[in-house]
Amino acid sequence: xxxxxxxxxxxxxxxxxxxxxxxxxxxxxxxKKNVKAVDGVxxxxxxxxxxxxxxxxxxxxxxxxxxxxxxxxxTSGKILFEGAEISRKKKxxxxxxxxxxxxxxxxxxxxxxxxxxVKVSISEPLRGLVGGTKSxxxxxxxxxxxxxxxxxxxxxxxxxxxxxxxxxxxxxxRAIVTHPKLVILDEPTSALDASVQAQILKLLLDLQxxxxxxxxxxxxxxxxxxxLSDFILVMYAGNIAEYGPTKAVLAKPRHxxxxxxxxxxxxxxxxxxxxxxxxxKGEVPSAINPPSGCKFHPRCPYAEKICTEVxxxxxxxxxxxxxxxxxxxxxx
Amino acid sequence: MDELLKVDGLTVEYNTSLGxxxxxxxxxxxxxxxxxxxxxxxxxxxxxxxxxxxxxxxPRGVARTTTGSIGYHSTDLNSLDEDKRxxxxxxxxxxxxxxxxxxxxxxxxxxxxxxxxxxxRVAREQGMKDTAARSDVMQKTYNSRSAAKPSxxxxxxxxxxxxxxxxxxxxxxxxxxxxxxxIGRYPFELSGGMRQRVMIAMALAEKPSLLVADEPTTxxxxxxxxxxxxxMRELMKDVNASILLITHDMAVAAQVADQIVxxxxxxxxxxxSVFDLFSEPLHPYTKGLLSCIPTGTxxxxxxxxxxxxLPDNRNLPVGCKFAARxxxxxxxxTKKRPGLIEAKPGHKVACFLFGQ
Amino acid sequence: MSNLNTxxxxxxxxxxxxxxxxxxxxxxxxxxxAFFLLTSIAVVVSGLLGARITPYDPIKQFVGPAMSGPSxxxxxxxxxxxxxxxxxxxSAMPTDIxxxxxxxxxxxxxxxxxxxxxxxxxxxxxxxLMRVTDLFFALPALVxxxxxxxxxxxxxxxxxxxxxIIWWPTYARLARGETLKVAHQNYIEAARFSxxxxxxxxxxxxxxxxxxxxxVYATLDVGxxxxxxxxxxxxxxxxxxxxxxxxxxVNLYQDNLLSAPWLPLFPGFIIALGVIGFSVFGDGLxxxxxxx
Numbered sequence: 001x002x003x004x005x006x007x008x009x010x011x012x013x014x015x016x017x018x019x020x021x022x023x024x025x026x027x028x029x030x031x032k033k034n035v036k037a038v039d040g041v042x043x044x045x046x047x048x049x050x051x052x053x054x055x056x057x058x059x060x061x062x063x064x065x066x067x068x069x070x071x072x073x074x075t076s077g078k079i080l081f082e083g084a085e086i087s088r089k090k091k092x093x094x095x096x097x098x099x100x101x102x103x104x105x106x107x108x109x110x111x112x113x114x115x116x117x118v119k120v121s122i123s124e125p126l127r128g129l130v131g132g133t134k135s136x137x138x139x140x141x142x143x144x145x146x147x148x149x150x151x152x153x154x155x156x157x158x159x160x161x162x163x164x165x166x167x168x169x170x171x172x173x174r175a176i177v178t179h180p181k182l183v184i185l186d187e188p189t190s191a192l193d194a195s196v197q198a199q200i201l202k203l204l205l206d207l208q209x210x211x212x213x214x215x216x217x218x219x220x221x222x223x224x225x226x227x228l229s230d231f232i233l234v235m236y237a238g239n240i241a242e243y244g245p246t247k248a249v250l251a252k253p254r255h256x257x258x259x260x261x262x263x264x265x266x267x268x269x270x271x272x273x274x275x276x277x278x279x280x281k282g283e284v285p286s287a288i289n290p291p292s293g294c295k296f297h298p299r300c301p302y303a304e305k306i307c308t309e310v311x312x313x314x315x316x317x318x319x320x321x322x323x324x325x326x327x328x329x330x331x332x
Numbered sequence: 333m334d335e336l337l338k339v340d341g342l343t344v345e346y347n348t349s350l351g352x353x354x355x356x357x358x359x360x361x362x363x364x365x366x367x368x369x370x371x372x373x374x375x376x377x378x379x380x381x382x383x384x385x386x387x388x389x390x391p392r393g394v395a396r397t398t399t400g401s402i403g404y405h406s407t408d409l410n411s412l413d414e415d416k417r418x419x420x421x422x423x424x425x426x427x428x429x430x431x432x433x434x435x436x437x438x439x440x441x442x443x444x445x446x447x448x449x450x451x452x453r454v455a456r457e458q459g460m461k462d463t464a465a466r467s468d469v470m471q472k473t474y475n476s477r478s479a480a481k482p483s484x485x486x487x488x489x490x491x492x493x494x495x496x497x498x499x500x501x502x503x504x505x506x507x508x509x510x511x512x513x514x515i516g517r518y519p520f521e522l523s524g525g526m527r528q529r530v531m532i533a534m535a536l537a538e539k540p541s542l543l544v545a546d547e548p549t550t551x552x553x554x555x556x557x558x559x560x561x562x563x564m565r566e567l568m569k570d571v572n573a574s575i576l577l578i579t580h581d582m583a584v585a586a587q588v589a590d591q592i593v594x595x596x597x598x599x600x601x602x603x604x605s606v607f608d609l610f611s612e613p614l615h616p617y618t619k620g621l622l623s624c625i626p627t628g629t630x631x632x633x634x635x636x637x638x639x640x641x642l643p644d645n646r647n648l649p650v651g652c653k654f655a656a657r658x659x660x661x662x663x664x665x666t667k668k669r670p671g672l673i674e675a676k677p678g679h680k681v682a683c684f685l686f687g688q
Numbered sequence: 689m690s691n692l693n694t695x696x697x698x699x700x701x702x703x704x705x706x707x708x709x710x711x712x713x714x715x716x717x718x719x720x721x722a723f724f725l726l727t728s729i730a731v732v733v734s735g736l737l738g739a740r741i742t743p744y745d746p747i748k749q750f751v752g753p754a755m756s757g758p759s760x761x762x763x764x765x766x767x768x769x770x771x772x773x774x775x776x777x778x779s780a781m782p783t784d785i786x787x788x789x790x791x792x793x794x795x796x797x798x799x800x801x802x803x804x805x806x807x808x809x810x811x812x813x814x815x816x817l818m819r820v821t822d823l824f825f826a827l828p829a830l831v832x833x834x835x836x837x838x839x840x841x842x843x844x845x846x847x848x849x850x851x852x853i854i855w856w857p858t859y860a861r862l863a864r865g866e867t868l869k870v871a872h873q874n875y876i877e878a879a880r881f882s883x884x885x886x887x888x889x890x891x892x893x894x895x896x897x898x899x900x901x902x903x904v905y906a907t908l909d910v911g912x913x914x915x916x917x918x919x920x921x922x923x924x925x926x927x928x929x930x931x932x933x934x935x936x937x938v939n940l941y942q943d944n945l946l947s948a949p950w951l952p953l954f955p956g957f958i959i960a961l962g963v964i965g966f967s968v969f970g971d972g973l974x975x976x977x978x979x980x
Contacts, residue, residue, distance in 0.1 A: 115893075
């Protein structure tokens, strides 16, 4: 039995590169170019807690989620689920893994097969990974629907007759039907209206308690990350910039990027117009030709020579709070 | 404060395959000069329809304006025919859209597209109606014998120097880094934030008095969003324009708006200055919307979602559209529809809790 | 339409008819298609039983005066050998409808499977299959027909095979395009997270989602096959005299358009009716099925 202390997921120096040109090109000038989506990432997910992976486009957070779930194969590095390495899983072991690790997608419209009834979609993980008699499966589908707050009649409906929020609930029902230990949520509320988002966030919290779930939450929305997560991982251009308990990191961010990102997040408070005084220059760098050394250096107000040469490693500046910056003392 | 645009009792219906949907229901609002008004609401509330109606870009044959007027400087825009309407569109009232990649033509360079916008304005200034007589514009204004349509310029070779300077000025106005370089690029070579700046530059090239922006930052990263929103506020002062900003994000509205209009299922339910709205939201929907925004950690504030779901615009209930979800619902709410009244000076709300 | 679709056959049939009635186009198309199908079946069955449902024997000559116009005894008139045009048209029905349905069905199934499997697997496999498809695309119908006629002899069956060979590439391309769209959807990934292998995903999630688009295209295609088949008949490669085929009749009698218009017009009309009927049915089917 895995101990309570052991993290549910550990990632060691994970890299995922996508080769740039596929297919046969006799005119390519040689020298393989890669999109370095994830470029050396290490962290662990504590059990029964929510870890948010926050970043903007090009940060690599979605690729990280996909690599961790083996939807994409990592280029190098290790992934350990409950202490056991899963990076090189064979097909048969994958089924075992997916019984305990499930995924909720961002877009509720494409998450469900439009030609399949709700009960078929929800029961798919059961039929594919666990098995069971028809009535046992049906009963579990009903329990899942109850858990996400949808009436049992919905089992017979088709996705087209459901609203965006309801579809997302069905997707969540499907993800928890095998009672997994870890659920990875990729921007679960980004495509939803504000009032629906609130319902789903509450639901996720309730489910976490009810089923003792661990969550890995991918999001670009700081407010959502602050609300749901216990730990936060800030990604920039394929690397982790900062990592630690959510309260600590958001209250006193230390990496210059984290500081800029939090400052840019709009507060619903007209008396705190932080947005208009933000000064962040430049754009997210290219993943094919990233800047040398620290990838944030072209935009960093504290950058010095070493930042253009060496990519800073993560260092623990306070218990459990890690920052990858050569001059972290400047943001104290 | 001068009134720039006044929407009065506007109702727009859509013909869908499953019936007639009322996208806008007797909506009235006023936009003053040099103000930023945010229209906030969720899906189906009618905010995009409102923007399109003001621009005169409602899909023809599918959407119908059944009642109401859009008054711009004492002219009812709705009463104009298409040709006259076009004179306002793009010149007096500009528009920028949510997804800049589809709003910019992918096969023309960015500089060419901005030049085209400038030429349209110049042509109109010269009193030329026929925008195909570009060669005349070029001849007259820029002393150029180039009869080529601007879209066929080879930027560095044939665009007349005066025009090129204007294009660069337009890009500088939107704080674009390296404008000389950018004018030669194609849209796909630019990032989302830069494309949105180009869109703004094109809209401003016409020197409009009103800029309608439909979710301009929704598709952008949070840091880019901050830059673009900041830009828009600064530009309002520089160009002396008003902005009508459509968004679903209350936080964005809090950051940039002078005035906020809250919409629900085609109705305007609250209309107030941003400070009044946030310090004292009156309409139960507004209150619900505000308490939906996650502000702290899960241990701090209680997130109170609004129960129920959005109504179907094809099958609207009798009475107040929010009644089914309202924690303060009264008997009269299910029978009559509340009108928009001024509950406090400068603060309008459509709710029976406040009289009428 | 009822949302509580149970899988009992009777309810399925009933809801099918209810759906047909939802749109006028669909109803009209269905009536026409049903008419064609039922008549074809009736002709075949009666032929097997040795009976005859047409008023006259279609190949019997001089059952009436030659080149006479429509009358009560000869609804569509007679041709220059005194054969009853109405009977000819009805008796040609199973051939024309049968051939076009057979060709389209085979093209639909073969092309659909090849295209979707290619797109789903991707990579070199996809490239290879598509090049093979291109090869078949490039085959000129008429030349192939002549070659086969020389090697295997003419006749309806052989020409049907020729058409099947020519016809499937379009469906392969169509299926491939649609499959590419579907393959990127999240529910396909979700199926992988449910432990389903590629084959099961293809059959459970991909094919049902491309089926109807292909089906609509197929219904529109039926008429085209009739036309192509008739040109083969005109060349004497398929249906040979004394048997008849609609297209053959149209081509044969087009010179009589002014002198004996009933000769080319009635067969032409029945072809048009078939094409329209099937297309309207296909169109209506697509609209009805989209609004599930």
